[in-house]
Amino acid sequence: MYKGHYVSVVIAAAGMSNRMGSKINKQFISINNKPILAHTIEKFERCRYVDEMIVVAKEDEINYCRKEIVKRFKFNKVSKIVRGGKERQDSVYNGILALDEKTDIVLSHDGARPFVKIKNIVDGIEGAIEYGACVIGTPVKDTIKVVGDSDNITNTPKRDFIWAAQTPQCFKKEIIMEGYRKAINDNFMGTDDSSLVERLGIEVKMIMGSYENIKITTPEDLIIAESILKNKGTIFRRKEFVFQSR
Template identity: 40%
Template sequence: MGKKSDCCAIVVAAGSSTRMALGFSKQFVPLCGVPAIVRTLSAFDAAELIQCTVVVCRGEDMARIKDEIQKYKIRKVTAVVQGGITRQQSVAAGIAAAPENAAYFAIHDGARALITPEEINVSVEDAFQCGASALAVPVKDTIKIAGKNNYVVSTPERSTLWAVQTPQVFERRLYRKAMEQASLDGGDYTDDCQLVEHIGVKVHLCMGTYSNSKLTTVEDVEIAEAVLKSRGIQ
């Protein structure tokens, strides 16, 4: 029987990686010699508030991800499962494979390979207090809302704008309720916070770091390696 605070990480690595144009999944892009997904999973291995991890990936990536987990001696992964067509379906597949004693889910983008154990612990601890929490950072740039032909419609007040990251951490029953409601309403969300916001739950944002970026383009790989080297990783 698990503790009330048991948290299972759901690492979503099922994207098509089309913007990278690599010919293979960006999860395997080497960052200072180590695959991106291994960097991600190693951080969750080292985070003391994470009890176990479920990896959600494309069917064609499953064998290699299992091989990398074994090669790099990742300890906390309890399941590797195939994702769905959408992010929401992939997260649902991960949650279905999570242990019954998991009281919280920490949902994370596999391509956010620069996440640190400290940031993971901060977001999980915040969810223990608030029920729903996400790492985020204040937006640095002025944001414009554009309309037809890219003409500016309005300019939101920058001081109220945050860029949300992952992990996004939710109490089990709350998240399952949000999933059921989305299914009933036919909703399909690319952001887990939005999923629970839909049932009227307020998500608390806790301060992240600007280095917790997502690998989306080839340029992001160069930046990620520079961050790792600044941390003393060669």
């Protein structure tokens, strides 16, 4: 518990992994003899200010996740594994509905972001307490172009104002709940949790994250993950576990 606040994390791990081209969910691909999802959960397990985690998984992977991730690696803070929805937004909402009633600070995080720094988790918790809503992110390095229907460039926004949003995205519980309720009522599908809160007219603070906090989505991202682990002095090993529904 952080200064009297009960902090819960929703780990979104119910994606389809279409861009990975793998036979299994990307979260279960192993790097350095540990599934990506286990690397991710471990960061929040090690953060002393996190009180509980809700993992959201595909329905037919819940038992596998419980046995091969939570029990195998002895993650004590994972209180529930719940069924995901059709879209990520649906999945995170299922996770929010399963939170402990004591929760007042909610973090949402991608299961495929295993390199989040504990410092950024703490910064996010503090940001949610201070501002009500915040997002971890980094300034973009490339020039961004806005392209129209004919693939012609229509605008070049000033790079100083463009950031790449990451996770965790962090909120006071009542704020993110209100964002989700309005999105459901309006049949609105956002690109991330922050966009639901922004629609309420609530300011969301951007907090500096890390360029290492990548989301592993494609085979190329695994190569980047290999480089990150090597830079940390870790031997990289990749293995695809054969998934069997249990």
